[in-house]
Amino acid sequence: MTQKIGFIGLGIMGKPMAKNLIAAGYELVVYNKSKPGMDELGAAGATVVGSSKEVGEAADVIITMLPDSADSELVILGENGVLAGASKGNIVIDMSSIAPLVSQKIAAECEKKGVDMLDAPVSGGEPGAIEGTLSIMVGGKQGVFDCCLEIMQVMGAAVVLTGDIGAGNTTKLANQIIVAANIEALSEAFVLAQKAGVDPEKVFNAIKGGLAGSNVMNAKGPMMLDRNFNPGFRIRLHQKDLRNVLQTAQDLNVPLPVTALVQQILGTLVNEGHEELDHSGILKFVEGLSKIEVKKQG
Numbered sequence: 001m002t003q004k005i006g007f008i009g010l011g012i013m014g015k016p017m018a019k020n021l022i023a024a025g026y027e028l029v030v031y032n033k034s035k036p037g038m039d040e041l042g043a044a045g046a047t048v049v050g051s052s053k054e055v056g057e058a059a060d061v062i063i064t065m066l067p068d069s070a071d072s073e074l075v076i077l078g079e080n081g082v083l084a085g086a087s088k089g090n091i092v093i094d095m096s097s098i099a100p101l102v103s104q105k106i107a108a109e110c111e112k113k114g115v116d117m118l119d120a121p122v123s124g125g126e127p128g129a130i131e132g133t134l135s136i137m138v139g140g141k142q143g144v145f146d147c148c149l150e151i152m153q154v155m156g157a158a159v160v161l162t163g164d165i166g167a168g169n170t171t172k173l174a175n176q177i178i179v180a181a182n183i184e185a186l187s188e189a190f191v192l193a194q195k196a197g198v199d200p201e202k203v204f205n206a207i208k209g210g211l212a213g214s215n216v217m218n219a220k221g222p223m224m225l226d227r228n229f230n231p232g233f234r235i236r237l238h239q240k241d242l243r244n245v246l247q248t249a250q251d252l253n254v255p256l257p258v259t260a261l262v263q264q265i266l267g268t269l270v271n272e273g274h275e276e277l278d279h280s281g282i283l284k285f286v287e288g289l290s291k292i293e294v295k296k297q298g
Helices: 014-023 035-043 052-058 070-075 100-112 125-131 141-156 166-195 200-207 215-225 235-252 257-271 281-288
Strands: 003-009 028-032 061-063 091-094 116-119 132-138 156-163
Touching: 003 014, 003 200, 014 028, 014 035, 014 125, 014 141, 028 035, 028 052, 061 070, 061 141, 061 215, 070 091, 070 100, 091 100, 091 141, 100 116, 100 166, 116 141, 116 166, 125 132, 132 141, 132 166, 141 156, 156 166, 166 200, 166 215, 166 235, 166 257, 166 281, 200 215, 215 281, 235 257, 235 281, 257 281
Parallel strands: 003 028, 003 061, 061 091, 091 116, 132 156
Antiparallel strands: 116 132
C-alpha cells in the first residue's frame, strides 16, 4: 500500500477504476486530457498534475487507460510523456486495449530506461469498472505481474497473466471477437422472434439458462429489450478493437470471416451516426435489414 499510483485517462472506464484505487487506500496522482475528470478525482482525494510527465515523476506505478494505440504511444513515449518523467524501477501498466505489436514497441522503449511494463487490457464495461469486477488480461514478466497483482485486484475480479508483453492485448482481441459475434447473433435471434410474432423477452428468458446463454447475453439482452443503448462500451471503440484484431490477423495470415463481417456492421453504424451508442446497438443494423423494431410485447 506504500506505492504511489499514477493514473492517466479518466474516461468512462478509467474514472471508476481510479476511484476504486482511492477507496482501497492508495495514494493517487492523476492526469487527464479534459478537466472534468481531474476535478472529480481531485475531489475524491487524488493529487492532480498537469501532464503525463509529471505523473511519471511522482508515481511508482503508472496506469494508463486510453482509447487506442496512438494514444498509448503519445502518453507514454511522447515528448511530455510518462517515460520522460519516469525513473529506473518504475512500472507502467497500460490497461488500454491496443494492438499487441504497439505494446511490444512501448515496452522495448521502457526497458531502455529501466522501466518495467505490463499490458493489461480489461473486459467488463462500465459496470465492471464501477464494481471493481473487471477481467484483466495481462502480458509481461512474472515478477512484475506479482508486484502489481494487489493493485490490479482492486480493479478486477479476475487477473490472469497470459504470457509475455503483447499477450494481454492478444487475449483482449480474442475476447472482443467473441463479444462482437455474440451481440450480432443475439440481435439476429431477437429480430427473427419479433418478425415471427414471438415476444423476444420470452425468448430471452427461455434460452438464457441453456447452451446459448452467456454473460454477453445476460448483459446486453435486457439493454436491447429496453432499447437502452446508453454506452457501457461504445460502438466506435469496438470498431477500433476489431480493426486491431483484423490487422493482427493479417500480420499472422489468419482468416477471420465472421469478425470481418461484424467489423463492417460496426463501420456502417458509425457512418450512420451511432458511434457513441453502446455496442448492443448492433441490433439497430440487423433491425434495419428486416424493417422491424425489437420490443417487448408485454
